Amino acid sequence: MTYQPATGAFADSLRADLPQAVFRPLDPRYTEEPRGRWAGSGGLLLAPSTTAEVARIVQAAGAAGVPIVPYGGGTGLVGGQVSGDLSDPIILSLERMSQIRSVDPVENAMVAEAGVILQWVQEAAEQANRLFPLSIAAQGSARIGGVLSTNAGGVNVLRYGNARDLCLGLEAVLPDGSILNGLSPLRKNNTGYDLRHLLIGAEGTLGIITAATLKLVPRPARTGAAMMVVRDPAAALDLLNLARDRIGEGVSAFELIGGMGLGFLAETMPEVRLPLGQPDWSVLIDLGLGASGDPQQALEGLFEAAAERDLVHDGAIAQSEQQRADFWRVRESIPAANRKIGAVSSHDISVPIAAIPRFIAEGPAAIAAIGSFRINCFGHVGDGNLHYNVFPIPGRSRADHEGDRDAIKRAVHDLVHAHGGSVSAEHGVGRLKVADLERYVDPTKLTAMRAIKAALDPKGVMNPGAVLRHHG
Amino acid sequence: MTYQPATGAFADSLRADLPQAVFRPLDPRYTEEPRGRWAGSGGLLLAPSTTAEVARIVQAAGAAGVPIVPYGGGTGLVGGQVSGDLSDPIILSLERMSQIRSVDPVENAMVAEAGVILQWVQEAAEQANRLFPLSIAAQGSARIGGVLSTNAGGVNVLRYGNARDLCLGLEAVLPDGSILNGLSPLRKNNTGYDLRHLLIGAEGTLGIITAATLKLVPRPARTGAAMMVVRDPAAALDLLNLARDRIGEGVSAFELIGGMGLGFLAETMPEVRLPLGQPDWSVLIDLGLGASGDPQQALEGLFEAAAERDLVHDGAIAQSEQQRADFWRVRESIPAANRKIGAVSSHDISVPIAAIPRFIAEGPAAIAAIGSFRINCFGHVGDGNLHYNVFPIPGRSRADHEGDRDAIKRAVHDLVHAHGGSVSAEHGVGRLKVADLERYVDPTKLTAMRAIKAALDPKGVMNPGAVLRHHG
Incomplete structure (x- = not known):
């Protein structure tokens, strides 16, 4: 593809159709990624506030051959949101599409625009006595469009799945500028190919997610947590299966912690208390049960059964929400300790x-x-x-x-x-792992991906260079 | 597309590359659907036993322009497996690809070939102390390739999702005859577009699923069931949310039963006992809890809480597995009573x-x-x-x-x-609902579906006329 830069003349051609507020100065944060590894050189920053405005921009970009780099919260770690080697692309920020359009506790669904920050989604769910269980370190700034475009994971995937498993429907602007109206909350709907799952994880290369119907789940009425010292990683797996056999889906998270990480914590963040010292291998188990469940009892029973099988030889069960938070602080401080080392x-x-x-x-x-x-x-x-x-x-x-x-x-x-x-x-492929994809992924899959990309985005304007190599 | 019939000469051209056992007489069951609404007129029945054989057939069909109708258990209700107006297509039965390649209780995954009958999957999971929770009326004859190609649902979707949610990976032959090697059991894998979800529910129009990695879940250690009379359907929804707030994911099924169906049962199958008589609206609630749960206590607590809210005014809690089976017999006999009426x-x-x-x-x-x-x-x-x-x-x-x-x-x-x-x-779209799809589905979705179909199957040989109209 030969791409055109988003020139001043191109920008001017859009002004007739778009409100002035869409045009924003290009703050450097839009061209950098969090770790400073990637940077774009420039571009035309556009921040539409409606799906129709997004569609108008995509149409114009397609007609002019100007590439578009979609931008959510900017927290991606693989450079998917950074323009890379593109010369003056459109940087399309979804930040002004930040409405939660509806929250329905009977439907157990919420419709959120792409620019809604993940934490706002969690808070809106909580206000409706529901849980949106996706939880990642960047949730205070990651926006839901990017969360879905990268199929984010996090600590609760074991119980609730990845981002794709928590999305019931999508609204998106496809590369030809048409609007896909797929915000249905239906749980069962077998009417044709599943475009939702194709767009989720496509990192903006097949279209721009503008809104999503998100799945809400019951808030666990009673929670609990334990840390247990395991013999080795194999014992951790046996313990996980034992826990799921005994407690079912009530196991919300099951995190393995290596002794090296605890050592780093002791060295760099001595204020974080380590309840079990620095064992070679330990796990953090988090439970969320219904009103009729008893997490402490369940964890005590699990520990006893696991000790009988010689899987665990020490452990601590949180006696309060504060203690549960302390346990989680150990796990969640490890990345910070890593950075200090x-x-x-x-x-x-x-x-x-x-x-x-x-x-x-x-x-x-x-x-x-x-x-x-x-x-x-x-x-x-x-x-x-x-x-x-x-x-x-x-x-x-x-x-x-x-x-x-x-x-x-x-x-x-x-x-x-x-x-x-x-x-x-x-984290996705972004621009960082394009060569890895070519090296490790099934060649048939890669060929099919290229065919789908060419079919839906024949001009190649959607986030070129992310996921698939571009020849611009 | 102009399609070619699978002539004797075409069949002969395949004999050099395929064992004699692949060639089978065309029994009439391959050209009929269960309710007798659809019938094909003829065709070349091929029953390969390996993925390589499937690939060889697809390559030859593509080269010759001969359409392929994939055939699983033949239980589909929308004519997706019936050749319809095609003249002498290949009917590609997966029945000889019937190996369960592996069952791994630590991984919580099973690899099953497309021709494995759903009930065999359930049984193999049970032998490994795991549950494969997909349950449909046709499970004694439906084969897993068809179950996935139609994204089958059933009674446990509430808790465990549709077929697509229970599939971790796929092996498939794409329309160009290449083999997609995607049998990974990975729970988190963000390396490119999700072809798995594209093939699931595509009803054989984008390729032929030859094997799948299926997700297994813990077997609930303790089960229970109740029938409750609800005021009206709105009360049933409130009861469902109350149940999920109290019991979480332990609610495996929640079935609404109308009085008309119970009347039909009483009229045509008086041997089926109706525990609560013939109320206008009732529900069947099924629970599966871990070893530390108490289903009867949970159901009693639910009934009390629901009665306080005036949602229910009569109910029966199963006191034994036999009684639970009796409750389910009521629900599961309604389709038979319907057929008698x-x-x-x-x-x-x-x-x-x-x-x-x-x-x-x-x-x-x-x-x-x-x-x-x-x-x-x-x-x-x-x-x-x-x-x-x-x-x-x-x-x-x-x-x-x-x-x-x-x-x-x-x-x-x-x-x-x-x-x-x-x-x-x-049930899917098949050939029965092609016009409904055109009438009711978002036009942008339909356009994108056609673009994807043309990109992956440019010769249009994969199950033409199913899902999308063909112009042969």
């Missing part, structure tokens, strides 16, 4: 659940072949989704290992791939 | 859950405008999925109303559409 390389990976113990066992040798490093492995073990971060040994810094990063990345990704895993578990 | 018209519809009371209230007037009829409305109210069946009044027969069927269908579908519902909730 300074990782050489971080990996958003998943492997089949049953392969976790072998993957964890084989990782250190693969890394040691490159040099001496420390590994902090933790994460959402119930989904097979591990955060696998590689650090310098004490006395060295990440700057000492700039040249090792690619080799580490390759070693981790190759090992993940050998175990049937994914090199992008929850 | 003889419906003029049956409808597989869904509406937003919150719209159910108004839809049910408005239906009789819409039908009365056509003539005098009896309506039996029942179904999976927790999903908004109602079976809405229209019967002659006593003394008249369905044969008296042949001329009314189209008007009734139109009236019901228009009312469904006015309430934001779907005219195909769980």
Whole structure:
């Protein structure tokens, strides 16, 4: 494709059809990603406030061959929202499409525009005595359009699924500027191909999500949490299955915590209390039960049954909501401790659940072949989704290992791939992992993806260079 | 498209590459649908036993322009598996791809080939102390490839979702004969477009599913059931939300039963005991809890809380598994009673859950405008999925109303559409509802569907005439 820049003349041609408020100065935050790894050079920032305005912009862009980079909360970690090598694209921010159009507790559904911040969705659900269970670190700034476009995950996927599983319907502007009216809250609807799931996770390359019907669930009436020391990662998996056999879907989260991460916490954030010290492997189990359930009793019963099977040998059950929050603080402080130590390389990976113990066992040798490093492995073990971060040994810094990063990345990704895993578990492909996709994904899938992209976006204007390589 | 028939010469050209066992006589069952409404006239029956054989057939069909009608268990109710007006297509039966390749209780996943019968999947899961929760009336003969291709629903969608929600990965042969290797059990995998959800529900028009990785869930350790008399459908919805607030995901099924259906049961199957007589509206609630739950106590608590709110005024809680089975027998006998009475018209519809009371209230007037009829409305109210069946009044027969069927269908579908519902909730589009799709579905969606179909199946050989109109 040969792309055209969004020139002043192009902008002027839009002014006749769009209110002045749509045109905004290009603040640098729109061209940077959070870790500073990606930057765009410029572009025309447009912030429409209605679906019709989005459609008008997309039509004009298509007619002129101007690429569009959709922009939500800007929290993506793979550069999907950054214009990269594009010359003066449209940066289409959804921030002004920020209405929650409806909340219906009988329907257990909410219609939110793409620019609504995830935390607002959670709060609106709570006000209706419902739960929107998607929970990610960036929820204070991530916007729901981006959350869906990247199919975000988080800590509650075990129980409630990924973003796609929490979306009942979509409104979107397709690359030809037509509006897909699919905001139905229907739970059962077999009328043709599922375009919703095609747009979710497409990272803006097949259209722009403008609003979504989100699925709400009952708020668990009674919650509880426990930390338990497990023998090893295999015992953690057995414990998870035991927990689900005993407690069913009441298990909301099940997080594996490695001793290295607790050591980092003790070193960099000594104010965070570690209830069980620094065991090699421990888990955080979170329960949410109905009014007739008893989380403490359930966790006590689980601990006893697990101890009988020699899966656990120490544990603590939260006696209050405060203590539950303290347990979660341990888990949620690990990324901050990681940042203070300074990782050489971080990996958003998943492997089949049953392969976790072998993957964890084989990782250190693969890394040691490159040099001496420390590994902090933790994460959402119930989904097979591990955060696998590689650090310098004490006395060295990440700057000492700039040249090792690619080799580490390759070693981790190759090992993940050998175990049937994914090199992008929850962050997406963006611009960072296009080559990884080409290397690791089934070639038939890639060919079909390209055919679908060409069919729906023949001019290639929708977020070119994200997910699929562009030839602009 | 101009299609070519599967001539003897075409068949002979395949014999060099395929074992003799692939070639089977064309039994009439392959060209009929269960209710006798649809029939194909002939064709070449091929029953491959490996994915490579399926790929070879699809390649040859594409090269020769011969259409392929995929055939699973033959239980579809919308003619998706029947060749219709095609002249001598390939009828590609998956019945010999009937291996369960693996069952992994740690992974909570099973890999089953497309020809595995749904009930075998359920049984294999049970042997591994897991549950595959999809349950439909045809489970004794429906095969998993068809179950996924039609995104089947059933009674447990409320808790566990549709077929698509229970599928982690797919292997499929795409229309160009390439094999999509997507049998990963990963719960989190954001590497590109979700082809799995595109193929699920595409009814064989975008490729042939050859195997699937199915999601298993914990077997509920303790089950229970109750029937409760509700004031009206609105009270049933309030009761459902109360139940979910109190019991969470433990509510496995929540079925609305109308008095007309109980009357039909009493008339045609008096051996089925009706625990609560013949109330105008009642519900069947089914629970499955973990080992630490107490279903009877939960149902008693629910009944008390619901009675306080004046939602229910009679009820029975199953005191044994036998009694639970008796309750289910009432619900599951209603379709048989319907058949004995003889419906003029049956409808597989869904509406937003919150719209159910108004839809049910408005239906009789819409039908009365056509003539005098009896309506039996029942179904999976927790999903908004109602079976809405229209019967002659006593003394008249369905044969008296042949001329009314189209008007009734139109009236019901228009009312469904006015309430934001779907005219195909769980059976799919097939060949029966192609015109309905064109009438009721968002035109942007239809245009995008056609673009995707043309991109992935440019020769149009995959199940032409199903879902989308073909011009052969």
